[in-house]
Amino acid sequence: MTFTIQIENGTEVRNAEADSQRTLYPYVTGTSVVAIKYKDGVLMASDMGGSYGSTLRYKNIERMKAIGKHSLLGASGEISDFQEILRYLDELTLNDNMWDDGNSLGPKEVHNYLTRVMYNRRNKFNPLWNTLVLGGVKNGEKYLGMVSMIGVSFEDNHVATGFGNHLARPILRDEWREDLGFEEGVKLLEKCMRVLLYRDRSAINKLQIAKMTEEGVTVSEPYSLKTFWEFKAFTNPTVGAEGSW
Amino acid sequence: MTKQHANWSPYDNNGGTCVAIAGSDYCVIAADTRMSTGYSILSRDYSKIHKLADKAVLSSSGFQADVKALQKVLKSRHLIYQHQHNKQMSCPAMAQLLSNTLYFKRFFPYYAFNVLGGLDEEGKGCVFTYDAVGSYERVGYGAQGSGSTLIMPFLDNQLKSPSPLLLPKQDSNTPLSEAEAVDLVKTVFASATERDIYTGDKLEIMILKADGIKTELMDLRKD
Numbered sequence: 001m002t003f004t005i006q007i008e009n010g011t012e013v014r015n016a017e018a019d020s021q022r023t024l025y026p027y028v029t030g031t032s033v034v035a036i037k038y039k040d041g042v043l044m045a046s047d048m049g050g051s052y053g054s055t056l057r058y059k060n061i062e063r064m065k066a067i068g069k070h071s072l073l074g075a076s077g078e079i080s081d082f083q084e085i086l087r088y089l090d091e092l093t094l095n096d097n098m099w100d101d102g103n104s105l106g107p108k109e110v111h112n113y114l115t116r117v118m119y120n121r122r123n124k125f126n127p128l129w130n131t132l133v134l135g136g137v138k139n140g141e142k143y144l145g146m147v148s149m150i151g152v153s154f155e156d157n158h159v160a161t162g163f164g165n166h167l168a169r170p171i172l173r174d175e176w177r178e179d180l181g182f183e184e185g186v187k188l189l190e191k192c193m194r195v196l197l198y199r200d201r202s203a204i205n206k207l208q209i210a211k212m213t214e215e216g217v218t219v220s221e222p223y224s225l226k227t228f229w230e231f232k233a234f235t236n237p238t239v240g241a242e243g244s245w
Numbered sequence: 246m247t248k249q250h251a252n253w254s255p256y257d258n259n260g261g262t263c264v265a266i267a268g269s270d271y272c273v274i275a276a277d278t279r280m281s282t283g284y285s286i287l288s289r290d291y292s293k294i295h296k297l298a299d300k301a302v303l304s305s306s307g308f309q310a311d312v313k314a315l316q317k318v319l320k321s322r323h324l325i326y327q328h329q330h331n332k333q334m335s336c337p338a339m340a341q342l343l344s345n346t347l348y349f350k351r352f353f354p355y356y357a358f359n360v361l362g363g364l365d366e367e368g369k370g371c372v373f374t375y376d377a378v379g380s381y382e383r384v385g386y387g388a389q390g391s392g393s394t395l396i397m398p399f400l401d402n403q404l405k406s407p408s409p410l411l412l413p414k415q416d417s418n419t420p421l422s423e424a425e426a427v428d429l430v431k432t433v434f435a436s437a438t439e440r441d442i443y444t445g446d447k448l449e450i451m452i453l454k455a456d457g458i459k460t461e462l463m464d465l466r467k468d
Contacts (some may be wrong), residue, residue, distance in 0.1 A: 053264070151314075169286075
């Protein structure tokens with residue numbers, strides 16, 4: 001609740017309680033999202049975990065949602081802010097449909113809208129605590145972009161949020177190609193998600209992969225990756241580390 | 246109870262370097278294409294150069310979200326100007342607009358380090374260099390961004406203009422030919438890339454002349 005005191009001439013004075021409305025830190029968070037362009041469109045992957053600090057509180061959160069006919073939004077960071085963004089986008093797509101003029105919002109337009117929303121919230125010192133990945137295909141053109149919580153945005157052939165930037169991007173820089181087929185693309189994303197599973201403590205082994213092509217946008221059923229924990233580096237992690245910290 | 250402060254910053258530095266050199270009838274504007282955050286690279290292919298008008302090209306480094314917002318503001322103001330005056334804005338006019346736009350946010354600045362390049366009303370090359378809150382000056386050459394401290398002294402050595410305090414007023418534009426200026430730009434960026442971690446990947450060069458704009462891309466070290 002915003003507490004305000006009405007003064008005679010109609011101006012309002014906000015007291016300190018109003019400041020408690022600003023986001024200071026995130027509470028329930030999702031970890032990395034990884035996405036790549038491939039031959040027929042765009043692929044995106046994320047796990048289904050929602051952490052409450054160091055507790056793995058939720059294990060069935062869909063962090064990727066279709067927007068309109070052409071785009072898919074993936075989010076990491078505060079889950080409630082992601083849900084708020086989905087509400088904004090619902091309103092946007094509703095108004096777009098109501099024009100009934102045959103035009104529909106493409107990924108480029110949605111990405112621009114989200115960039116403006118994130119930047120304007122940052123200007124008010126009340127950010128939406130998310131890093132968003134926006135992908136899609138419209139009129140044969142593939143699109144993949146990212147927006148951070150302070151409004152920094154860019155497009156590229158492959159993007160990742162959070163830990164994905166550190167662990168997945170290097171793999172993608174080495175192995176991504178323009179003409180990846182669907183199976184190859186999925187394998188590449190799974191490779192990235194597996195590395196994240198081993199090394200990101202907030203990652204869980206339950207993920208979804210989404211596909212965006214000219215035909216439309218689909219999100220897969222949840223599934224798990226096969227993991228191997230008998231690597232020597234895992235079973236005997238300190239070998240070779242004598243004297244190091 | 247003390248007021249709780251946000252433990253996040255509304256600013257980030259996405260790195261990069263911008264350079265511009267003014268010649269007798271041309272202007273060279275160049276910037277690298279790397280966008281970083283902290284110690285990570287976000288993109289190796291992000292352009293920092295934007296054409297605002299036929300004779301005015303802006304290159305900005307710093308906080309990318311502010312740079313983008315600044316460009317949008319200038320682009321829309323230019324469109325309004327064109328509707329009202331039935332002509333494109335000149336480079337000196339754009340220079341003043343940019344200064345005013347930056348100062349407008351004096352108490353929550355655009356974290357953008359700008360170099361504006363173009364041709365003045367006489368067809369001579371012009372470069373304007375700015376700080377984050379709009380203080381600006383017309384110069385013969387300028388460098389801003391993470392590699393500016395590495396590049397500027399070298400440009401001073403090669404292109405030093407006569408002091409603007411001298412009378413009669415002397416031309417600050419370089420007597421170098423277009424090809425020599427482009428070569429100089431490539432040299433300074435190759436050197437800055439060696440020592441500045443935020444500069445690298447590719448170099449984008451725009452050459453503005455009376456008959457149009459040419460763009461060139463050169464590879465830089467990716468490490």
